Amino acid sequence: MPTPALTTTTTQQAAATSGLTHSDTQTVTRAATLDDFDAVNALHERCSLETRFSRYQAARRSLRLAEFHHLTRPDRSLTWVTHPEDDPHQIVATTNLVRTTEAGEAELGIMIEDPWQSRGLGTSLVQYARTQTRDFGCSSMVVMTGSDNVRMLKIMRTLGAVPPAIHSSTVDLTVPVG
Helix, strand or coil: CCCCCCCCCHHHHHHHHCCEEECCCCEEEEECCHHHHHHHHHHHHHCCHHHHHHHHCCCCCCCCHHHHHHHCCCCCEEEEEEEECCCCCCCCEEEEEEECCCCCEEEEEEEECHHHCCCCHHHHHHHHHHHHHHHCCCCEEEEEEECCCHHHHHHHHHCCCCCCCCCCCEEEEEEECC
């Protein structure tokens, strides 16, 4: 299988310049830039230990600039930030698709600030990431999550992922993007 192209496609460029509005939560999702670094780390500081652990399987308090730079490089990953419609400087969620070493596979990462959880935003962001996975040159989206992360397991099941038998504290789920 050929390696996916490592260039930004027209679709990726369009996604980077336009926002996705979530009417149910009155939020907007747009492509992240390096200028969002401080706001993304502020999001990390506001999130509970449980939320950060659900995202990273560790209690990370922040990202290093080099890590965030990697996440905002369109040849390696796609990253979006979500903010309230009326406050573009307060990031309430981040969503990432990162190419893996497996051809055609992108790993999903998502973190939503605690007060914004259980409002449908996570489902909307994961569905959006899934639609972008194909344009990113990948045929499947994978997520590694805690076996007790009920929200993510439910979202991934609605997208067709079949959770494997749980034998440890983490679960790998794969969703074909069709």
